Amino acid sequence: MVQDRDEDSGKFTEQYPEEAFLEAVEQLKTATTTEIAEEVGCSYDLAYRRLNTLVDEGEVQRKEIGPSFVWSSA
Numbered sequence: 001m002v003q004d005r006d007e008d009s010g011k012f013t014e015q016y017p018e019e020a021f022l023e024a025v026e027q028l029k030t031a032t033t034t035e036i037a038e039e040v041g042c043s044y045d046l047a048y049r050r051l052n053t054l055v056d057e058g059e060v061q062r063k064e065i066g067p068s069f070v071w072s073s074a
Contacts, residue, residue, distance in 0.1 A: 016042050018059075021050050022073075025060050031071045 024039040025031045037047035051071055054060040063070045 016040055016046065016050065018050070018054065021047070021054060022059060025051075025071050026073055032068050033071070034068075036071060 020040045021036060024036045028035050028039060033044060033048050033051065036051065037044045040047060042050075048069075051060060051062065051069075055062050058074050061072050061074050063072070
């Protein structure tokens with residue numbers, strides 16, 4: 001997989017920005033990790049890690065329902 005670099009900073013551009021996860025949480029009726037991953041177009045593991053980071057930052061909330069997590073805006 002080839003990533004693009006920012007010409008000024010030399011840093012790689014983010015393929016799945018934070019905003020994509022926040023928008024998915026808001027748009028989906030029941031925002032499970034699997035549904036968010038599908039909406040964003042990334043793996044389940046990446047979605048889970050990014051969503052937990054957003055929980056730590058106070059951007060989203062997580063509720064465990066059976067074996068699944070449901071995410072909502074904070």
